[in-house]
Amino acid sequence: MPVGTVKWNMSDRKPTNSGLPDTLLGRRKRLLGSAYRLFYDQPVHIVRGEGVWLFDADGKRYLDVYNNVPHVGHCHPQVVEAVCKQLQTLNTHTRYLHETVLDYAARLTAKFPAGLDIAMFACTGTEANELALRLARARTGASGMIVTENAYHGTSWAIAQITTTYGTSEKRADNIVTVPSPDSYRGPFAGDTHAADKYAACLENAIEELARHGHRPAAFIVDTIFANEGIPAVPPGYLAKAVKTVRDAGGLFVADEVQPGFGRLGSHFWGFEKHGVTPDIATMGKPMGNGYPVSAVVTSSEVVNAFQQHSHYFNTFAGTPVACAAASAVLDVIEAQGLQAHALETGRYLKDGLKELAANQPMIGDIRGSGMFIGIELVKDRASREPAVFETEKAINLLRENGVLIGSTGQFDNVLKIRPPVVFTRQNADLLLEKLSTALTAAGVESG
Amino acid sequence: MPVGTVKWNMSDRKPTNSGLPDTLLGRRKRLLGSAYRLFYDQPVHIVRGEGVWLFDADGKRYLDVYNNVPHVGHCHPQVVEAVCKQLQTLNTHTRYLHETVLDYAARLTAKFPAGLDIAMFACTGTEANELALRLARARTGASGMIVTENAYHGTSWAIAQITTTYGTSEKRADNIVTVPSPDSYRGPFAGDTHAADKYAACLENAIEELARHGHRPAAFIVDTIFANEGIPAVPPGYLAKAVKTVRDAGGLFVADEVQPGFGRLGSHFWGFEKHGVTPDIATMGKPMGNGYPVSAVVTSSEVVNAFQQHSHYFNTFAGTPVACAAASAVLDVIEAQGLQAHALETGRYLKDGLKELAANQPMIGDIRGSGMFIGIELVKDRASREPAVFETEKAINLLRENGVLIGSTGQFDNVLKIRPPVVFTRQNADLLLEKLSTALTAAGVESG
Numbered sequence: 001m002p003v004g005t006v007k008w009n010m011s012d013r014k015p016t017n018s019g020l021p022d023t024l025l026g027r028r029k030r031l032l033g034s035a036y037r038l039f040y041d042q043p044v045h046i047v048r049g050e051g052v053w054l055f056d057a058d059g060k061r062y063l064d065v066y067n068n069v070p071h072v073g074h075c076h077p078q079v080v081e082a083v084c085k086q087l088q089t090l091n092t093h094t095r096y097l098h099e100t101v102l103d104y105a106a107r108l109t110a111k112f113p114a115g116l117d118i119a120m121f122a123c124t125g126t127e128a129n130e131l132a133l134r135l136a137r138a139r140t141g142a143s144g145m146i147v148t149e150n151a152y153h154g155t156s157w158a159i160a161q162i163t164t165t166y167g168t169s170e171k172r173a174d175n176i177v178t179v180p181s182p183d184s185y186r187g188p189f190a191g192d193t194h195a196a197d198k199y200a201a202c203l204e205n206a207i208e209e210l211a212r213h214g215h216r217p218a219a220f221i222v223d224t225i226f227a228n229e230g231i232p233a234v235p236p237g238y239l240a241k242a243v244k245t246v247r248d249a250g251g252l253f254v255a256d257e258v259q260p261g262f263g264r265l266g267s268h269f270w271g272f273e274k275h276g277v278t279p280d281i282a283t284m285g286k287p288m289g290n291g292y293p294v295s296a297v298v299t300s301s302e303v304v305n306a307f308q309q310h311s312h313y314f315n316t317f318a319g320t321p322v323a324c325a326a327a328s329a330v331l332d333v334i335e336a337q338g339l340q341a342h343a344l345e346t347g348r349y350l351k352d353g354l355k356e357l358a359a360n361q362p363m364i365g366d367i368r369g370s371g372m373f374i375g376i377e378l379v380k381d382r383a384s385r386e387p388a389v390f391e392t393e394k395a396i397n398l399l400r401e402n403g404v405l406i407g408s409t410g411q412f413d414n415v416l417k418i419r420p421p422v423v424f425t426r427q428n429a430d431l432l433l434e435k436l437s438t439a440l441t442a443a444g445v446e447s448g
Numbered sequence: 449m450p451v452g453t454v455k456w457n458m459s460d461r462k463p464t465n466s467g468l469p470d471t472l473l474g475r476r477k478r479l480l481g482s483a484y485r486l487f488y489d490q491p492v493h494i495v496r497g498e499g500v501w502l503f504d505a506d507g508k509r510y511l512d513v514y515n516n517v518p519h520v521g522h523c524h525p526q527v528v529e530a531v532c533k534q535l536q537t538l539n540t541h542t543r544y545l546h547e548t549v550l551d552y553a554a555r556l557t558a559k560f561p562a563g564l565d566i567a568m569f570a571c572t573g574t575e576a577n578e579l580a581l582r583l584a585r586a587r588t589g590a591s592g593m594i595v596t597e598n599a600y601h602g603t604s605w606a607i608a609q610i611t612t613t614y615g616t617s618e619k620r621a622d623n624i625v626t627v628p629s630p631d632s633y634r635g636p637f638a639g640d641t642h643a644a645d646k647y648a649a650c651l652e653n654a655i656e657e658l659a660r661h662g663h664r665p666a667a668f669i670v671d672t673i674f675a676n677e678g679i680p681a682v683p684p685g686y687l688a689k690a691v692k693t694v695r696d697a698g699g700l701f702v703a704d705e706v707q708p709g710f711g712r713l714g715s716h717f718w719g720f721e722k723h724g725v726t727p728d729i730a731t732m733g734k735p736m737g738n739g740y741p742v743s744a745v746v747t748s749s750e751v752v753n754a755f756q757q758h759s760h761y762f763n764t765f766a767g768t769p770v771a772c773a774a775a776s777a778v779l780d781v782i783e784a785q786g787l788q789a790h791a792l793e794t795g796r797y798l799k800d801g802l803k804e805l806a807a808n809q810p811m812i813g814d815i816r817g818s819g820m821f822i823g824i825e826l827v828k829d830r831a832s833r834e835p836a837v838f839e840t841e842k843a844i845n846l847l848r849e850n851g852v853l854i855g856s857t858g859q860f861d862n863v864l865k866i867r868p869p870v871v872f873t874r875q876n877a878d879l880l881l882e883k884l885s886t887a888l889t890a891a892g893v894e895s896g
Binding site for chain 2: 156
C-alpha cells in the first residue's frame with residue numbers, strides 16, 4: 001500500500017512515549033512508537049472484514065474503496081480454506097521438493113509472454129523489488145537506477161532510495177536518478193501533442209546524468225499504473241519509447257506490478273500489457289495471496305543465470321506450500337469468477353457515473369485509470385488546475401464518517417484513489433457515487 | 449534459515465532451462481531457475497509435518513533436527529487454529545487501530561530489559577534487519593557497519609552486503625568491515641587465555657578501518673548465537689567489551705535474535721542475555737509465528753524518534769491481526785508448555801549423550817551451544833583440528849537416508865547443526881544419538 005497517501009492525524013506525529021492514556025491510541029503510540037501513521041483524523045478501529053465491507057468495533061459498516069490486498073474480497077472463504085488446509089498439513093521451505101510451489105509457478109509464468117518463464121518467490125513487494133534490483137545489477141554489471149518522481153516501491157534501505165515519494169534523511173545515492181511521471185494532466189508536458197516523445201526523452205537525460213557520475217543504467221523501474229504518481233493518463237507510446245532508450249544503453253526494464261497486477265486493470269492481467277511493452281523483470285505482491293504475505297519476481301533464464309554465477313537465492317518464508325496455496329486459491333477465484341472482466345465492466349460503469357457526477361462537481365478536474373484502479377483529481381479551478389489539497393483531505397474524512405473508506409494519492413495528495421477489492425459491484429459503485437457527491441459538495445462549500 | 453549450510457546437489461547448479469524432464473526436479477529447474485538450491489544429494493519430497501516429524505511422499509518419516517521455524521512443532525494445532533480464526537475475521541494492516549497488534553507488542557516488549565519498549569513489525573528476518581539498519585543510521589547519523597566473518601543476516605541488497613558467509617559478485621561497500629568470529633576452538637585467538645580481549649580489540653581495528661574510509665560506525669550487528677559462524681563457544685566477556693568499544697565510538701549494538709530467540713537457548717529467552725549485554729536494537733523472526741511470515745524490531749523510543757524525524761514506517765503485510773495472532777499463539781504455547789525450560793533440560797541431556805558418543809567417535813572435535821542450539825564440529829584429527837569437510841557432508845546424507853534431517857554450518861561446513869523444533873524430546877535425542885553414531889562411523893570409514 002502506498003503509504004502517506006492519506007493525510008494522517010497530526011497529533012500522531014508527536015514523538016512521546018510516556019504519560020499516554022490507556023486507550024488504543026495511547027497504547028499504540030507507546031508500544032509501536034512514533035514512526036507509525038494512522039488513516040483519518042478519527043482513526044478507524046476495524047474488527048471484521050467480509051467482501052468489500054469492513055466493520056468497526058461499534059458494528060458500523062464501511063465500504064472499502066481502496067484496499068487492494070484483499071483482491072477477491074476480505075476473508076474470502078475459498079482462500080481461507082486453502083490456507084488453513086495447508087497450514088494443517090505442511091509449511092516448510094523451498095529446499096525440499098513440493099508440487100504446490102511448482103504448480104503455482106507454472107500457472108503464474110503462463111500469464112506472461114514467452115521468455116518470462118521463471119518465478120522466484122519472496123514475501124513482500126519490497127523483497128520482490130529487492131530481488132529485481134539484485135538481478136538487474138547482476139545481469140547488466142551496472143548499478144544505475146532510473147525511477148519516476150513520486151514513485152513508491154517499498155521500505156528497505158535500497159528500495160527506500162528509489163521510493164521518491166517521501167522525504168527522508170537518507171541521502172539518495174548518485175546511482176539513482178529520477179524522471180518526471182508521464183502525466184498528461186499536470187506534468188511538464190501536459191497537453192503537449194508530443195508529450196510521449198518529450199517525456200521519453202527525459203530517459204536520455206537520466207542516462208547522461210548517470211554517466212556524469214560514472215554509472216551505467218542497470219534498470220528503469222516503474223509501477224505500471226503509476227499509482228503514487230497520481231494514476232496519470234500516460235501519453236500513448238511513452239513507455240515503449242522510454243524502455244527502448246534504456247535498453248539501448250544496456251539497462252533492463254522492471255515492471256512493478258505490485259499494485260496494477262492480477263487483472264485489476266480489467267483490460268489486461270498486467271499493467272505492462274496496457275503499455276504494449278514487455279519487461280525484462282516483473283515484480284508482484286499485495287493482492288497475490290489476498291493478504292497472506294507472498295510476492296514474486298518473474299523473469300527470464302538469462303537474467304537468473306547471470307545472477308546465479310555469483311549468488312544463490314533463498315527466502316525462508318517465501319514459496320512455501322502455504323504461500324503458494326494462498327496464491328493458487330486467489331488465481332482460482334479470479335478465473336472462476338471472471339474477475340478481470342468484472343473489473344473492466346464495473347470500472348466502466350463507475351467511470352461513466354463519475355463523468356456524470358463531474359457535471360455538477362466543478363472540483364473534479366480529471367478522471368482516469370482503468371478497471372478497478374481509478375483516480376479522480378480534485379482542483380480548486382478547472383482552468384488553473386490548482387490542486388484542491390485541503391478539500392481532498394476534507395472529503396476523505398467526510399466519506400469515512402459516512403461509511404466509505406477511500407484514500408488519496410499524487411504529488412499533492414489531491415487525487416482520490418479508487419482501488420477496492422475487485423469484487424466491487426455496480427451497487428457498490430452506486431453507493432460510492434452517492435456518498436462522493438455529498439462529500440464533494442460539503443468539502444467544496446467548507447473551503448469556499 | 450542460514451542457507452548454504454548444507455552441501456547441495458551439484459547437478460542442481462547447472463543453468464539450463466529446456467529439455468528438462470517432467471519430474472519434480474526437472475520442473476523445479478525449469479520453473480524456479482538456477483538460483484535456487486536443494487538440500488541433500490537425493491533431495492527430499494516432503495508432504496506432511498507434525499511436531500518434530502516430517503513425512504515424504506512415500507510415507508517415510510524423518511526426525512527434524514534443524515528446522516527452527518516450526519518452533520513449537522510442525523503444524524501445531526493451537527497456532528493453526530489461531531491463524532485460521534483470525535483469517536476468517538479480519539486481515540488488514542497497521543493503519544487502523546486493532547487490539548491484537550498492541551496486545552502482542554506489549555507481551556513481546558515485556559520480554560526485554562527496560563527501555564527496549566517499542567516493537568515495530570516486518571515480515572521476514574531480512575526486513576527486520578533492514579529496518580534495524582535504517583534505524584541505526586538515523587540515530588547515529590553514521591553509515592559504518594561492523595559484522596563478523598561468515599555471518600548470515602538476510603537476502604536484500606543491503607543485508608546481503610553484511611551477509612559475509614557467501615561469495616557474491618556484489619562488491620562489498622567500504623562502509624562495511626568485518627571482525628573475526630569470536631571462536632574459542634578455531635579462530636585466530638583460539639585457546640588464548642586473553643581471547644576475549646583480543647577478539648574484542650578487533651573492533652578497534654574495524655573502527656579505524658572505517659575511519660580511513662571516512663565512516664563512523666552506525667552499528668555492530670551479530671547473530672547472538674553466531675549460527676553461521678559455526679555456533680562457536682564465545683570467550684566470556686567478549687561481547688560486552690566489543691559492544692563498549694563500538695558505543696564509545698558512537699555506534700549502536702544490534703542483536704540479531706532471528707535464530708537464537710524465543711527461548712531456544714534454554715538458559716535465556718534471548719541470545720544477548722547469555723552474553724550479559726543489552727542491545728540498542730534487537731531483531732527477531734523465523735520462529736516468531738511458527739511459519740507464518742512475521743518478524744519484528746524491538747528498540748527504544750530514542751532510536752525510533754530519531755528515525756521518525758525524516759521517515760515513517762509502514763509494511764503492508766506486517767503487524768496484521770493474523771500475523772500477531774500467530775505470534776501470540778506461539779508465545780502462548782512457549783509459556784504454557786514451559787518450552788524454554790524444556791529446551792534447557794533436553795539440550796543438557798543431548799549434550800551429555802554427545803559427550804559419551806565422542807568417546808568412541810574421534811571425528812567429534814568439539815561440542816558446544818546451548819539448549820536446542822548445538823554444534824558438533826567434525827575434524828579429521830583432534831590434534832590438527834583439520835575440518836572433516838567431506839565426512840560431514842557424507843554423514844548428513846547418510847542421516848537423511850536413515851530418517852534424520854540435519855544440516856551443517858561454519859566456515860568449512862564441518863559443524864553439524866542441531867536446531868530442531870524446541871518440542872524435541874529425550875526420546876528424539878536418543879534416536880538422534882543412535883543414528884548419529886552409525887552415520888559418523890560409516891562416514892569415517894569411507895573417508896579413512
